[in-house]
Amino acid sequence: MDLTVRRAGRLLTMAGEPLADAAVVVRGGRVVWTGPDRDLPPDAPEQTLDAEGACVVPGFVDAHTHLMFAGVRREEFVARLAGTSYDGGGIRTTVAATAAASDAELLDLAQARVDSALGHGTTTMEVKSGYGLTVESELRLLRLVGELGRRTPVRLEATYLGAHVVPAGRDRDGYVDEVVATLPQAAAAGARWADVFCDEGVFTVDEARRILTAAGSHGLGLRLHAEEIARTGAAGLAAELGCASADHLEHVSAQDARAMAAAGVVAVLLPTVTLSLRSQAWGHAAVLREAGVELALATDCNPGTSWCESMPYAIQLACLAMGLSVAEAFRAATVGAAHSLRRDDVGHLGVGAHGDLVVLAAEHEADVVAHLGGRAVTSTVVSGVLAR
Amino acid sequence: MDLTVRRAGRLLTMAGEPLADAAVVVRGGRVVWTGPDRDLPPDAPEQTLDAEGACVVPGFVDAHTHLMFAGVRREEFVARLAGTSYDGGGIRTTVAATAAASDAELLDLAQARVDSALGHGTTTMEVKSGYGLTVESELRLLRLVGELGRRTPVRLEATYLGAHVVPAGRDRDGYVDEVVATLPQAAAAGARWADVFCDEGVFTVDEARRILTAAGSHGLGLRLHAEEIARTGAAGLAAELGCASADHLEHVSAQDARAMAAAGVVAVLLPTVTLSLRSQAWGHAAVLREAGVELALATDCNPGTSWCESMPYAIQLACLAMGLSVAEAFRAATVGAAHSLRRDDVGHLGVGAHGDLVVLAAEHEADVVAHLGGRAVTSTVVSGVLAR
Numbered sequence: 001m002d003l004t005v006r007r008a009g010r011l012l013t014m015a016g017e018p019l020a021d022a023a024v025v026v027r028g029g030r031v032v033w034t035g036p037d038r039d040l041p042p043d044a045p046e047q048t049l050d051a052e053g054a055c056v057v058p059g060f061v062d063a064h065t066h067l068m069f070a071g072v073r074r075e076e077f078v079a080r081l082a083g084t085s086y087d088g089g090g091i092r093t094t095v096a097a098t099a100a101a102s103d104a105e106l107l108d109l110a111q112a113r114v115d116s117a118l119g120h121g122t123t124t125m126e127v128k129s130g131y132g133l134t135v136e137s138e139l140r141l142l143r144l145v146g147e148l149g150r151r152t153p154v155r156l157e158a159t160y161l162g163a164h165v166v167p168a169g170r171d172r173d174g175y176v177d178e179v180v181a182t183l184p185q186a187a188a189a190g191a192r193w194a195d196v197f198c199d200e201g202v203f204t205v206d207e208a209r210r211i212l213t214a215a216g217s218h219g220l221g222l223r224l225h226a227e228e229i230a231r232t233g234a235a236g237l238a239a240e241l242g243c244a245s246a247d248h249l250e251h252v253s254a255q256d257a258r259a260m261a262a263a264g265v266v267a268v269l270l271p272t273v274t275l276s277l278r279s280q281a282w283g284h285a286a287v288l289r290e291a292g293v294e295l296a297l298a299t300d301c302n303p304g305t306s307w308c309e310s311m312p313y314a315i316q317l318a319c320l321a322m323g324l325s326v327a328e329a330f331r332a333a334t335v336g337a338a339h340s341l342r343r344d345d346v347g348h349l350g351v352g353a354h355g356d357l358v359v360l361a362a363e364h365e366a367d368v369v370a371h372l373g374g375r376a377v378t379s380t381v382v383s384g385v386l387a388r
Numbered sequence: 389m390d391l392t393v394r395r396a397g398r399l400l401t402m403a404g405e406p407l408a409d410a411a412v413v414v415r416g417g418r419v420v421w422t423g424p425d426r427d428l429p430p431d432a433p434e435q436t437l438d439a440e441g442a443c444v445v446p447g448f449v450d451a452h453t454h455l456m457f458a459g460v461r462r463e464e465f466v467a468r469l470a471g472t473s474y475d476g477g478g479i480r481t482t483v484a485a486t487a488a489a490s491d492a493e494l495l496d497l498a499q500a501r502v503d504s505a506l507g508h509g510t511t512t513m514e515v516k517s518g519y520g521l522t523v524e525s526e527l528r529l530l531r532l533v534g535e536l537g538r539r540t541p542v543r544l545e546a547t548y549l550g551a552h553v554v555p556a557g558r559d560r561d562g563y564v565d566e567v568v569a570t571l572p573q574a575a576a577a578g579a580r581w582a583d584v585f586c587d588e589g590v591f592t593v594d595e596a597r598r599i600l601t602a603a604g605s606h607g608l609g610l611r612l613h614a615e616e617i618a619r620t621g622a623a624g625l626a627a628e629l630g631c632a633s634a635d636h637l638e639h640v641s642a643q644d645a646r647a648m649a650a651a652g653v654v655a656v657l658l659p660t661v662t663l664s665l666r667s668q669a670w671g672h673a674a675v676l677r678e679a680g681v682e683l684a685l686a687t688d689c690n691p692g693t694s695w696c697e698s699m700p701y702a703i704q705l706a707c708l709a710m711g712l713s714v715a716e717a718f719r720a721a722t723v724g725a726a727h728s729l730r731r732d733d734v735g736h737l738g739v740g741a742h743g744d745l746v747v748l749a750a751e752h753e754a755d756v757v758a759h760l761g762g763r764a765v766t767s768t769v770v771s772g773v774l775a776r
Contacts, residue, residue: 072755074752074755074758077754077758078713078714078754081707081708081711081712081713081714082713082714083711083713116762120761272760275709275760276758276760278708278709278711306760307758307759307760307762308760308761308762309761309762310760310761312761313760313761319469320469320664320666321663321666321709323469323666324469325466325469325470326466326469326470364462366462366465366466367460369465369469370462370695371695371696372660372663372694372695372696372698372701373508373697373700373701373702374504374697374698
């Protein structure tokens, strides 16, 4: 919990300008000092991590994942690349595989993914339910996210996404009623957030309003899958309800983006989804930036549309495909993503923040973006403890 | 040099259909048998590599790199992403940094890159000169490629690219004369290939014809940077001269593509360049495929427009951004790339081929494409020897 990080050739605290030849002091798991290495306080902890001149950044905050699942969707993926129309069943395929897996199997699969994310520098991660779609199975997934949180140093934020898709054979009004009725149990099972997949062919704006309004009344924070498949006005709903985040946003209008900015809704960008789906939807980041919306990045880790645990990969694509600057992308992957989770204790290295940081495998964060396919992270520290 | 690879859950030999539950026998560095693991010959070598159910593919052939350079081009990269017009000097910046580096420094830098490539599964790699631009400095780079080849198990193919750009302050006719006059020395210094950057603002089709015609008369094989910046007819020249490869081809016409197919010119696709430059030029692969041109993949490893040593990353982008199927991309990265180097002894695992192979970190090659930012390669074998 006490650690001195020395010889950071470059340090991005996200709480001020970048520092050269810097050091970080963590005590009791929290940042107590950052500054020039030569000015290191004499009582700094003996336990030292030598960054050897590399760039040090806050631990990445992955603001949107669907980590808790079983099964693979290889046939669907191969068919998509080969240009055939086979969809393989989509989310429902994963629901079936997840139902067939034991708790131990699901936990092992999720733990391997979160370990991988930790190796890629993620220290805080949002994790959604949503591959259950019955009351019991959704609560099971939330309990497993809680158990996963006890097994990993990564800070997990659990989100109830019962409204992921209307289950096959269910009446949609009845299913929305069930999701609303499940909200208090979801909170009791550990969910801090509620989310709805509000899009064409999934849940309508009115259904999402009903679910999220109820969620807020039960003390859950609000997130929203918005404007991914088509422009539905979901981003406007996120502004209306004061959601912490609206996620995806490929089809957001400039007007709804301005409403998001005014309401303080953070935009969670998911560039790996655009690549995986080959949808070429890269323009929305510029619309959101122009409107003054705060940007966050996430992997959307899921088996069908973004099999990815790597925030550096998301950063790379955010820059090279989506057009963010290097500075914008690193901000979105740290402090922007933290704000999308309404947290000011992670995503930066200001005094008082958790001692979560990453030693990059480069002397400058731009090299991590430019070096395609290269290793991005040397070490990941959580609460002042070397975790990977 | 003698090795038995067992328990390949899936084996792509590129010399026949994929095999399930397969084994490979290498003797004296060459493949002598592939088949079902249960039919393994009783006299197979005792030295064994257990693939543990993973997918095994031929070692990757990287058909286009500019590996031998010093210096970084970070300012140019950051400025490009930030949308400013600063170009930082481009190739000439690297020429200056390369001239300032000692032989030992250049070799260490290049060796680190080739080691990285080996870790990503590359077992054969083309390496160009071109950051010298004087007679002596170009020959120095070719000699260093030869020295690098003695230090690494990766099979290197050296290419003389004196015609990379007209050096600042030089008369262009005089420089073309010098490049032509240097060809015999380049061959003596170890070059097997000659290449010209034939494009708008670089060398013209007539200049490229003159250089490559002379190169052929000195026994050098012919390659051509073609149609990257603008449509100049360079691909037609590659067909006219019977080049082994035409590379880039972002602006190739359907007619020139058909001429390439008829002349047996292999198209070397460089998807990481399109991503790095944010040029959105993804459509040419479809034009080339439609014309029946054989496709190859490469990283174009260079400090300015594609800092990448990873063939799995090139494969991933070839599929997800360029639209190749998984099967097309793996073929292009192995046997297609070998054909672009006019080699039939690498890029496949038919009997008689070099025992160069890769154990993927996945049970199916499609998973390496789908799993963004994940580790792609577990082990790399060259000539039946575990190299990484």
